[in-house]
Amino acid sequence: MRHGSLGEFEHLVLLATLHLGSDAYGVSVSEFIEERTGRRVNQAATYLTLRRLEEKELVQSSMGEPTPERGGRAKRLFTLTDAGRVQLREKREELMAMWEGIPESLGP
């Protein structure tokens, strides 16, 4: 599977999944991104992104138990794969290389 480049939202979703560890699923990922970035996140966008990342083999999933607060539906829990960690590491190095030498004020 070719992993390809990470989109901005995919990057955020992967980072949230890494932060949340074993408790990463659609709702917790959306709420984490909203809390950290202040942006409003559409639940379908998060869900479809997690599925796309799974297709790229950057995350893997397993089903949890059905719960009443979800209307009796089970949640799908996601964890990062080794390929996902490699992808994040590469992305971080790429961004750090681009930020290197730029002062905090962004001035000249």
Next chain:
Amino acid sequence: MSRPPRLAERLIRLLLPGEEHDELLGDLHERFQGVLGRKGPVRAVAWYWMQTFRSTPHLLLGWLRPVPRRGRLSTHQGVSFAGTGSPFRILRQEPLLSLTTVTVLAIGIGAPTTMYSIVTGLRQGLPLPDAQELVAIARVDPVVGGAAGFDALQFDAVREAQSAMAGLAAYRPVGAQIDGWPGAPTRAMAVELSAHAFALLGVDPVLGRLPGEAGAEPGAPPGS
């Protein structure tokens, strides 16, 4: 109402056929319960519909790209299109939901376009120079969860710090009493403006005089 709107749920089922919609509906149900507890049933239902509207383009785009079925993720095993059947067949089998989907899409596209046209038309119709450059600025109040005004200190701070606009002026709707014009005192809706508003709008008062800049300073005597 302690559960999400059924029609919105059915719409998502239609837009995301197959087993996958249960997982998304579970996520939405859980977040709905959270909004319900914090903001009450009306806001929770409005939130759910907003999520449904905003989901539509994502879910429709999902139909156009191949996604793996659960348990068949490896490329060696191939990929298939999402859902259990052709979207068009499902649309034909569910005429009511199809109609709802088309209506939602039409409203979703038409409503913002109409509002934009109305607002643009109104602004162009204002008898002010450069009316098309006027914008309204509001503060987002995290407690209220929506737009809110500025108090005087906040307004002064924003006005001094900003450099994107030619200038800022504040306004506040108030109830006013007009004495002796045209006859007996009458109550009227009025708008209080900051000292800079007339100059910024490029207009002169029809009656009376403009307040001076000194009148806007804290502690300035009335009428200065």
